[in-house]
Amino acid sequence: MSDALIIERLRRIGWRGNELPADGLRLARVVAQHRAGYELHDGEHLFGAQPAGHFLKRGLDPSERPAVGDFVEFEPGAPPHIQRVLERRTVLSRAAAGERYERQIIATNIDYVLVLTGLDGDFNAARIERYLTLVEDSGAQPVVLLSKLDLLDDAAARLAELRARLPATTPIHALNGKSRDSAGLLAPYLKPGDSAVLVGSSGAGKSTLTNTLLGTDKLATAAVRAHDSRGRHTTTHRALLQLPTGGCLIDTPGMRELKLTGEEDLDLFADIEALAETCRFADCGHGSEPGCAVQRALDSGDLAPERWRNYLKLRDEREDQAATLEARLRRQRGGRPIDRPHGHRGQRERD
């Protein structure tokens, strides 16, 4: 097979390089990771592969191992062995569950993260904000999609609420996931060579929209359904979908239950942080302290209680993760406490 054809196939699944590997190695993209190994795609075929021995060394930073979305060099064989991970363009990650603080990669080399929420009863602007926090710093561009527009008489109020909360640079599209028009609307995010992931809670309409993007009919929706042991319907795993627009959609189960990494900025809540800076006491708990700017703003209605709760939740999550990290560092240092820069006690009036 000619190099030109190999390159053309790799372009279809998002490869942007120019040079094919030498030394008998070949290029492919990681589209799934299982306990038993990896699934790779070369733009034409899907096949299994194993990581080379050096990826299994204890103590290796997990982020150095192949992850979904990676372009990798592999040695053909039975089975093929992944030798090297190419440099990542973007990295979506989250805090790994468990007692050790670790970043876990969800997907790499993603250009657009399509955050899907139903405009119906499921609508929750705070949750959308949390999803966006996860995308921040990944290098990928978030796009907010609101499905089930056709079920609402008037979505203007919900759209306005969301527009006011999100950064002006974040696109928001309300759509009907069942309508062909939606494929046209989203085409700019699914151009040839671009990779997108679709995230959103169960029932938001991910499968419906995916089928619309694929241009397949209702039959296909049924075909991708399966029943798990508890009889619930689940979406069977189709790791990489090549779309008619030339882009590809990576569907990874890891995107389904997103958790914050503790490393994101609280940028979306910069106004609240600025407000809290104006409390009389520097270490104000924003409860019943005199001169609390947050309580004042809540009383006057300048700060919506829901937004304040959402901010606290996000902050607590980050603090939990920081505490876990600190405990680990302390264990590593043989139990000695770590100097804390903000270790003051009691109330300290601002000067």
Ligand SMILES: Nc1nc2c(ncn2[C@@H]2O[C@H](COP(=O)(O)OP(=O)(O)OP(=O)(O)O)[C@@H](O)[C@H]2O)c(=O)[nH]1
């Ligand atoms: N009217 C209307 N119904 C929609 C729309 N999008 C999805 N639905 C319906 O909402 C229900 C859930 O949609 P799915 O596509 O299965 O949702 P999902 O996000 O894939 O859900 P999981 O597979 O559980 O993760 C289905 O009955 C769809 O037909 C929409 O834009 N308009």
Ligand SMILES: [Zn+2]
């Ligand atoms: Zn306060």
